[in-house]
Amino acid sequence: MLKEGQYRNPSGCAVSAVIDRSGKPMSGRRMIDSIAVMHERSNGLGGGFAGYGIYPDHKELYAFHLFFDDRLTRKNTEEYILRHFEIAYSSEIQTRKLPTVTDEPIIWRYFLAPLPRKLADSHLDEREYVARCVNFINARIGGAYVFSSGKNMGVFKGVGYPEDIGEFYRLDEYEGYSWTCHGRYPTNTPGWWGGAHPFGLLDCTIVHNGEISSYDANRRYIEMFGYKCTLRTDTEVMAYIIDYLVRKMGLTLREVAKVMAPSFWKTIATKSEEEQREEIFLRKAFPSLLVTGPFSVVVGYEGGIMALNDRLKLRSTVCAEKGDLAFVASEESAIRRIEPQLDKVWAPAGGEPVVFELHDKEASK
Amino acid sequence: MKVRYILPAFEVLRDESKCVNCRLCERECANGVHSFDSERGRMIANDAKCVDCHRCVCTCPTGALKIAETKDVYRSNANWSRAAIDEIYRQAESGGVLLSSMGNPDTYPEFWNRLLINASQVTNPPIDPLREPMETQVRLGSGRVKIERDENGRLKTALPPQLELQVPVMFSAMSYGSVSYNVHAALARAAKELGIYYNTGEGGLHRDLYGYGDHTIVQVASGRFGVFREYLDAAAAIEIKMGQGAKPGIGGHLPAAKITPAVARTRMIPEGSDAISPAPHHDIYSIEDLRQLVMSVKEATGCRKPVIVKVAAVHNIEAIASGIARSGADVIAIDGFRGGTGAAPTRIRDNVGIPVELALARVDDRLREEGVRDNVSIVVGGSIRSSADMLKAIALGADACYIGTAALISLGCHLCRSCHTGICNWGIATQIPDLVARLDPDEGARRLVNLVTAWKHELEEMMGCMGINSVEALRGNRLMLRGIGMTESELRLLGVKPAGESM
Structure with a gap:
């Protein structure tokens, strides 16, 4: 059977996210409860979570989560890792056996520090160095797949309903200041856990609901800059767009939103001179990164989350606030399930980014 | 005796029952195809001068004119097309490089017609340009x-x-x-x-x-x-x-x-x-x-x-x-x-x-x-x-x-x-x-x-x-x-x- 990446696999989906802007940790149980409400939006063929602030004891180290097809692959991959990193700590990720989650690969976690000498010789900044190592493993070592690679955060995903995947990974035992999650309704059968979402690179993760029509225009453009879209999913290409614009070009997330889901030219013409100047520039500078077709994404990153809809708002997204807590979900019910009394609930307009960040971003580091 | 090697490629077909001898075709055709035969009191055409531009057809007030590719054929030959033969006659006469206008009309393969376009069904929606903004800039x-x-x-x-x-x-x-x-x-x-x-x-x-x-x-x-x-x-x-x-x-x-x-x-x-x-x-x-x-x-x-x-x-x-x-x-x-x-x-x-x-x-x-x-x-x-x-x-x-x-x-x-x-x-x-x-x-x-x-x-x-x-x-x-x-x-x-x- 073809593996994810050897064909396009559009999906309908559910997304949910929560952040405590005071930085207070919360259990992953909350997200499991939230996503379980939207059971009907998934079809049991993929679910996953990203938690931020979950590894406070190892927050200086890159936490790699890997899938291996077999033990031999793990051995080969570890050889590669050892050539580039010091392994501070590694172990199999503890899981709970469930009748609903089957065919799991070998799942390991590594806490890593780049080898200083190797890093200096590469003439790359540290994050680029790590990103390249991740890409190398994913593209070159068959049977091994890095699905999480940030600091003090982790992605947990697999084939199954998202609430079952959450139980499988024992997320009730993790605590983080923010969580995102995803339930997948793919229109093709992915036999492979790596194809589930969130998709992450370094600390940036994406959960996405939609099927973008600009996919190949975006893909062919972003591949000019060293990215390789191996999974052929919308989520992957959007993650690379965000990584490129933020990490390599130095744009802010709000500016990224103006690239991916810009206002229509007609609307731009009605804005203030300063806004026009900026939005026209961004559209002109990155026309091939405009994303069309339905999408609702939640971007998770160190210290915050961002929700963004396509500019026609062809997928639902609801945001809410309750004190320091902020929520994003495909449906309001998923938020009410974990916080029945809310201060504020609203549906952001298409193309309007909603950013929730820690009050004290530095503290998350 | 002057022999014409190249025969007219087109035939001017005039429906005599519709022609009213207004002589408009004569004025419209700068190639000099049409003329009035005063002896017989009707319009005649010199097919050899016709380039098939359809000006006369389009302007004829009674719709009396048609231009057709000639039915006259050289002996059929899959290798020697009429155009190939005519071009040789022309060069044998002039000694010059052949000139042409507009794009290559030959039957080469082309690809636009062999490309098909996608449409959205179910998993993502088509967008209605009558009701939604659509940007062509x-x-x-x-x-x-x-x-x-x-x-x-x-x-x-x-x-x-x-x-x-x-x-x-x-x-x-x-x-x-x-x-x-x-x-x-x-x-x-x-x-x-x-x-x-x-x-x-x-x-x-x-x-x-x-x-x-x-x-x-x-x-x-x-x-x-x-x-x-x-x-x-x-x-x-x-x-x-x-x-x-x-x-x-x-x-x-x-x-x-x-x-x-x-x-x-x-x-x-x-x-x-x-x-x-x-x-x-x-x-x-x-x-x-x-x-x-x-x-x-x-x-x-x-x-x-x-x-x-x-x-x-x-x-x-x-x-x-x-x-x-x-x-x-x-x-x-x-x-x-x-x-x-x-x-x-x-x-x-x-x-x-x-x-x-x-x-x-x-x-x-x-x-x-x-x-x-x-x-x-x-x-x-x-x-x-x-x-x-x-x-x-x-x-x-x-x-x-x-x-x-x-x-x-x-x-x-x-x-x-x-x-x-x-x-x-x-x-x-x-x-x-x-x-x-x-x-x-x-x-x-x-x-x-x-x-x-x-x-x-x-x-x-x-x-x-x-x-x-x-x-x-x-x-x-x-x-x-x-x-x-x-x-x-x-x-x-x-x-x-x-x-x-x-x-």
């Missing part, structure tokens, strides 16, 4: 940017000069001289109204059209006809013409018959002699020389105008385009071997170059592989016949299209392919005042505006089908195309999957 020019901020952290928003088009189509280069003043006037007015651009071709810019400069691309070709300071200053962009799809490897041809005093003045050449541009630019024998000309033109215009380099689609187009993308040029225009012309040697027109679809796909791939696609925009021409061709070109990787033949057809051209004779009954490819007057520039502009507006609507509908609401997201989106009836290597070169293969 594009910008041409270098998009290479560095993100820089001022001391307040605000983005610095300077970009290289760009052309802004409301629809991704422009009127391609057709020189004053090869076409009439009224054609240029119609193109200029239409370009302005549509928010697009027309291209002067290599014959200079008539004084009276300087007012349309904001919608004019001026050409600098190997003959440098009509090129001087004010000409460059008047334009919105400057195109360096290295080659033309209809005649790669040779320069422009304008027969003396079409060089009137006004044409001569605009071109800055003497009256009454053929204007044949040199095959190469004699200051460009290599890519580094091109860079110098690009930079000279930029210097001359204060670096405020995009520079386009137009080349014919030839076998090595990838490498040529890669060189141009690094030459400082802002736009590459690629002209395919089906492209039209006012006059070209027949053998060159029909045998030199490659289809624009293949050239476009390869150039777009190559520039991406080399990471220089952002340096330039790509404009393609050479037989874009409909909005579907235009959409497919953009999905293959073009930023916009040039249309020449389609624009002339909208003005009345019936593709009789006789432009080089200087007699054009439709007032298009002629300088004869009575004929030129047949084309009303206002009416012509209206028809051009209608054509492009119709294409815009069709583009919006097809984009809507695909769930795309901006041309930016269509550009290079090859997953939206599938090939039908193509070989493996054609699919590979075009970078599209065969019809039936999923995403």
Whole structure:
């Protein structure tokens, strides 16, 4: 059977996210409860979570989560890792056996520090160095797949309903200041856990609901800059767009939103001179990164989350606030399930980014 | 006894029961086909002079006329076509190079018709252009940017000069001289109204059209006809013409018959002699020389105008385009071997170059592989016949299209392919005042505006089908195309999957 990446696999989906802007940790149980409400939006063929602030004891180290097809692959991959990193700590990720989650690969976690000498010789900044190592493993070592690679955060995903995947990974035992999650309704059968979402690179993760029509225009453009879209999913290409614009070009997330889901030219013409100047520039500078077709994404990153809809708002997204807590979900019910009394609930307009960040971003580091 | 070797290709069919002997056909046909036989009191026709331009058919008030391809045939021969035989007769008589006009009419394979477009069903919605915004604007020019901020952290928003088009189509280069003043006037007015651009071709810019400069691309070709300071200053962009799809490897041809005093003045050449541009630019024998000309033109215009380099689609187009993308040029225009012309040697027109679809796909791939696609925009021409061709070109990787033949057809051209004779009954490819007057520039502009507006609507509908609401997201989106009836290597070169293969 073809593996994810050897064909396009559009999906309908559910997304949910929560952040405590005071930085207070919360259990992953909350997200499991939230996503379980939207059971009907998934079809049991993929679910996953990203938690931020979950590894406070190892927050200086890159936490790699890997899938291996077999033990031999793990051995080969570890050889590669050892050539580039010091392994501070590694172990199999503890899981709970469930009748609903089957065919799991070998799942390991590594806490890593780049080898200083190797890093200096590469003439790359540290994050680029790590990103390249991740890409190398994913593209070159068959049977091994890095699905999480940030600091003090982790992605947990697999084939199954998202609430079952959450139980499988024992997320009730993790605590983080923010969580995102995803339930997948793919229109093709992915036999492979790596194809589930969130998709992450370094600390940036994406959960996405939609099927973008600009996919190949975006893909062919972003591949000019060293990215390789191996999974052929919308989520992957959007993650690379965000990584490129933020990490390599130095744009802010709000500016990224103006690239991916810009206002229509007609609307731009009605804005203030300063806004026009900026939005026209961004559209002109990155026309091939405009994303069309339905999408609702939640971007998770160190210290915050961002929700963004396509500019026609062809997928639902609801945001809410309750004190320091902020929520994003495909449906309001998923938020009410974990916080029945809310201060504020609203549906952001298409193309309007909603950013929730820690009050004290530095503290998350 | 004088023997006629070449027999008339067409037959003028007149329905005597409808003809009222008004003699309008006689006045409309500058080729002198029709005449009144006063002895017999009826109209007669000299088939040998007919070029099948359909002017008489279209103007006959009683609908009495038809033109048919002759039923008279040479003995059939699968190897020796009638055209091949006639051309030999013609050369045996004249000893000269055969001349032709308009694009290559032969039965070569083409690819636009073998590309099929995708549509959204269920998993994502089509977009209704009648009810939702749909963006057809594009910008041409270098998009290479560095993100820089001022001391307040605000983005610095300077970009290289760009052309802004409301629809991704422009009127391609057709020189004053090869076409009439009224054609240029119609193109200029239409370009302005549509928010697009027309291209002067290599014959200079008539004084009276300087007012349309904001919608004019001026050409600098190997003959440098009509090129001087004010000409460059008047334009919105400057195109360096290295080659033309209809005649790669040779320069422009304008027969003396079409060089009137006004044409001569605009071109800055003497009256009454053929204007044949040199095959190469004699200051460009290599890519580094091109860079110098690009930079000279930029210097001359204060670096405020995009520079386009137009080349014919030839076998090595990838490498040529890669060189141009690094030459400082802002736009590459690629002209395919089906492209039209006012006059070209027949053998060159029909045998030199490659289809624009293949050239476009390869150039777009190559520039991406080399990471220089952002340096330039790509404009393609050479037989874009409909909005579907235009959409497919953009999905293959073009930023916009040039249309020449389609624009002339909208003005009345019936593709009789006789432009080089200087007699054009439709007032298009002629300088004869009575004929030129047949084309009303206002009416012509209206028809051009209608054509492009119709294409815009069709583009919006097809984009809507695909769930795309901006041309930016269509550009290079090859997953939206599938090939039908193509070989493996054609699919590979075009970078599209065969019809039936999923995403």
